[in-house]
Amino acid sequence: MNDRPFIVGGLLVFVVFVTTPIWHGVAARQVALAPLELKLPSREKHCVAPVSYMRTSHMQLLNEWRTDVVRNQQRQYTAYDGKVYDMNLTRTCLSGCHGSQKEFCDRCHTYNGAAALNCWNCHSDAPPAARNLP
Amino acid sequence: MKITRKQFLQLSGLSLIAMASKRLLRGTGSSASTESPKTIRWGMAIDVQKCRRKEGCNGCIKACHSAHNVPQFSDHAHEVKWVWKQPFEDAFPFAQTEYTREVFAGAPVLLLCNHCDDPPCQDVCPVDATWRTDNGVVTIDWHRCIGCRYCMAACPYGSRSFNWQDPRPAIPTVNPDFPTRTKGVVEKCNFCEERLAKKLTPLCVEACEEKALVFGDLEQPDSQIRKLLRSRFAVQRKPELGSGPSVYYLI
Amino acid sequence: MLMFEKAFTGSCRYWLWITCLLLVVLAGFACYLRQLAHGLVITGLSRDVTWGLYIAQFTFFVGIAASAVTVVLPYYLHDCKEFARVTILGELLAVSAVTMSGLFIFVDLGQPARIFNVLLHPQPQSVMFWDMIALSGYFLINTVIAMGALNAGREHASPPNWIRALAIVSIPWAISIHTVTAFLYSGLPGRTYWLTAILAPRFLASAFSSGPALLILLCLAMRKLTAFDVGGEAIHKLAVIVTYATAINIFFILTEVFTAFYSEIPAHEESFEYLFIGLGGDYHLVPWMWLSFLLSLVALTLLLVPRWRTNPRLLVIACLCIFVSIWLEKGLGLIIGGLVPSPLGAITRYAPTLPEWTIVCGIWAIGTVMTTALYKITLSVWEEN
Numbered sequence: 001m002n003d004r005p006f007i008v009g010g011l012l013v014f015v016v017f018v019t020t021p022i023w024h025g026v027a028a029r030q031v032a033l034a035p036l037e038l039k040l041p042s043r044e045k046h047c048v049a050p051v052s053y054m055r056t057s058h059m060q061l062l063n064e065w066r067t068d069v070v071r072n073q074q075r076q077y078t079a080y081d082g083k084v085y086d087m088n089l090t091r092t093c094l095s096g097c098h099g100s101q102k103e104f105c106d107r108c109h110t111y112n113g114a115a116a117l118n119c120w121n122c123h124s125d126a127p128p129a130a131r132n133l134p
Numbered sequence: 135m136k137i138t139r140k141q142f143l144q145l146s147g148l149s150l151i152a153m154a155s156k157r158l159l160r161g162t163g164s165s166a167s168t169e170s171p172k173t174i175r176w177g178m179a180i181d182v183q184k185c186r187r188k189e190g191c192n193g194c195i196k197a198c199h200s201a202h203n204v205p206q207f208s209d210h211a212h213e214v215k216w217v218w219k220q221p222f223e224d225a226f227p228f229a230q231t232e233y234t235r236e237v238f239a240g241a242p243v244l245l246l247c248n249h250c251d252d253p254p255c256q257d258v259c260p261v262d263a264t265w266r267t268d269n270g271v272v273t274i275d276w277h278r279c280i281g282c283r284y285c286m287a288a289c290p291y292g293s294r295s296f297n298w299q300d301p302r303p304a305i306p307t308v309n310p311d312f313p314t315r316t317k318g319v320v321e322k323c324n325f326c327e328e329r330l331a332k333k334l335t336p337l338c339v340e341a342c343e344e345k346a347l348v349f350g351d352l353e354q355p356d357s358q359i360r361k362l363l364r365s366r367f368a369v370q371r372k373p374e375l376g377s378g379p380s381v382y383y384l385i
Numbered sequence: 386m387l388m389f390e391k392a393f394t395g396s397c398r399y400w401l402w403i404t405c406l407l408l409v410v411l412a413g414f415a416c417y418l419r420q421l422a423h424g425l426v427i428t429g430l431s432r433d434v435t436w437g438l439y440i441a442q443f444t445f446f447v448g449i450a451a452s453a454v455t456v457v458l459p460y461y462l463h464d465c466k467e468f469a470r471v472t473i474l475g476e477l478l479a480v481s482a483v484t485m486s487g488l489f490i491f492v493d494l495g496q497p498a499r500i501f502n503v504l505l506h507p508q509p510q511s512v513m514f515w516d517m518i519a520l521s522g523y524f525l526i527n528t529v530i531a532m533g534a535l536n537a538g539r540e541h542a543s544p545p546n547w548i549r550a551l552a553i554v555s556i557p558w559a560i561s562i563h564t565v566t567a568f569l570y571s572g573l574p575g576r577t578y579w580l581t582a583i584l585a586p587r588f589l590a591s592a593f594s595s596g597p598a599l600l601i602l603l604c605l606a607m608r609k610l611t612a613f614d615v616g617g618e619a620i621h622k623l624a625v626i627v628t629y630a631t632a633i634n635i636f637f638i639l640t641e642v643f644t645a646f647y648s649e650i651p652a653h654e655e656s657f658e659y660l661f662i663g664l665g666g667d668y669h670l671v672p673w674m675w676l677s678f679l680l681s682l683v684a685l686t687l688l689l690v691p692r693w694r695t696n697p698r699l700l701v702i703a704c705l706c707i708f709v710s711i712w713l714e715k716g717l718g719l720i721i722g723g724l725v726p727s728p729l730g731a732i733t734r735y736a737p738t739l740p741e742w743t744i745v746c747g748i749w750a751i752g753t754v755m756t757t758a759l760y761k762i763t764l765s766v767w768e769e770n
Contacts (some may be wrong), residue, residue, distance in 0.1 A: 288574075
């Protein structure tokens with residue numbers, strides 16, 4: 001069968017191509033082996049939702065906040081402990097609690113290549129002066 | 135009990151229809167029984183004479199564009215603007231004749247999204263990225279907009295702008311309290327919806343030193359804007375098109 | 386199913402043609418990558434002229450796609466035996482044309498990655514939603530019919546009944562795809578040039594004029610390059626269709642001109658003035674619009690006289706003339722005329738940039754590759770019989 005080299009060759013090219021994210025990521029990134037330390041917010045003692053939920057589903061929460069603000073014009077979020085927050089990425093999430101995009105969000109989202117964020121194409125990082133404001 | 139295939143299919147079909155119609159009835163019934171709450175319809179009245187008192191005045195435009203991170207492109211073809219001025223003959227085409235030219239020739243008229251009651255832009259958007267809120271504000275979801283620009287073709291007033299390129303380099307100073315937009319989405323005046331939520335008036339209204347802009351609830355008979363519309367003669371842009379603008383011009 | 390392997394066997398000339406086309410596709414793709422990086426600023430579009438060559442080409446090729454009905458209707462509904470060979474060519478041309486239309490929409494989007502929002506958040510009140518449904522459905526219908534016809538041809542059998550039923554369905558569907566496309570424009574209150582009930586009939590007339598004209602040219606090319614001959618009768622009947630459609634199209638345009646200029650309503654006159662006389666110091670479209678009108682008159686004259694219509698060389702000239710004429714009028718004039726003057730009376734000059742033209746040529750090349758490959762498959766199936 002004189003097609004065998006083409007078939008095998010084509011399959012090899014395909015396998016290389018489809019596994020690109022693996023070997024390209026491994027080669028390009030310097031993987032830090034120590035566990036990631038995330039600074040906890042200094043001012044707030046309670047999270048807007050249970051910490052375990054935030055760890056697993058913060059993107060879902062953010063999407064819900066986005067839908068509430070943009071599509072339903074609702075800006076007040078009542079947390080599980082009854083506290084009311086203003087649903088605002090820059091002022092509440094960053095300035096209010098987690099400091100800045102680089103200090104917090106990027107630490108994971110650029111470290112392990114977890115879903116590259118496009119929030120920052122539009123939303124601003126917390127302004128430096130405001131980071132110390134309540 | 136023996137049942138033929140035909141009988142089984144007939145029974146299943148009838149059951150499905152019964153379930154679906156029950157859902158449908160419940161849906162229509164609930165919407166009919168809910169009492170519609172008192173509605174707000176935000177509107178604006180622009181006093182053309184007060185607006186043109188100070189020549190070259192553009193405080194409202196500066197306030198709006200700086201707070202909302204509207205990019206400043208020098209290239210007229212790609213400009214992005216939420217509120218701007220144009221001569222009377224552009225805003226009200228064919229309204230002026232050779233005998234009335236002297237009064238209005240070149241008189242600047244403030245233009246912005248009319249936040250229509252029945253917006254053509256809402257009708258045409260294929261992804262529901264632009265719609266009229268319950269308060270009468272026509273808003274845009276910049277997360278959903280696919281940049282097809284159908285809304286721009288549909289708008290009879292030329293109120294919408296498109297981001298032909300990344301706007302951030304053209305923003306003089308970014309206001310962190312309001313998002314910027316990306317390239318590839320449409321934007322326009324949002325009636326300062328983020329300020330209305332905090333019971334504040336739009337920035338242009340607040341910034342106007344001549345108090346030429348009056349903002350209020352058109353549904354409230356005793357609001358300032360309604361009183362003004364009862365006392366002064368007001369026109370709208372292209373009212374014959376049936377879009378129901380919420381912006382009035384006091385000539 | 387679709388016997389793709391038949392498109393991979395061909396002469397040197399065939400492969401040279403495909404390679405040249407793929408190079409054009411590559412150039413177009415490179416320019417599109419640049420457009421993705423920088424935004425639509427690389428085109429000639431502006432705040433006033435927000436739609437241009439891309440959307441105009443979309444409109445034009447939906448028309449070409451719809452024109453398949455001019456061969457499907459006589460063959461499947463009226464058993465017109467002369468169209469036995471040309472019908473499959475018409476259906477395959479429709480498949481390529483619909484693909485091109487979809488691609489033109491895609492490259493026009495500011496946020497193409499979000500295109501699935503149209504499916505995730507359907508808006509039945511938007512004509513664009515129905516356009517998507519109509520065009521996707523038409524693509525599927527024609528692909529299935531063509532597959533069925535080709536497979537039947539390979540088995541030396543006539544197409545099964547359900548294929549015939551599907552072909553009957555494709556007739557009103559073809560009418561509807563171009564009507565829906567016209568409704569995209571003719572329901573917009575602010576655009577006087579487009580706000581006319583006759584826009585949909587005009588679209589159909591120009592489609593049935595330019596589509597069969599292209600089909601005739603393709604059939605004559607097939608006859609010259611291969612042994613596949615659709616037959617003189619089929620060509621002649623197509624030419625008659627083009628004749629009637631051209632006459633009706635010119636008539637429709639003249640009725641529009643009458644309404645605009647007899648009523649003397651400035652808003653109705655302005656767009657015609659801009660396109661045919663010039664307005665606000667901008668005359669750059671005037672020669673093209675008059676060329677379009679002239680070409681359509683030349684084509685109609687050549688087609689009306691039977692002695693000229695049956696002359697192969699003159700027929701080719703007539704088909705080229707009407708195709709270019711309608712391309713200029715529908716693939717350029719229609720869109721710009723609707724957007725200029727702007728709602729605030731601005732005259733903004735629009736001229737496509739080089740990257741814009743390259744992307745357009747790239748999509749044309751994709752359509753040509755598709756048509757070539759599909760016709761090659763048809764040829765192979767026919768040759769085997």
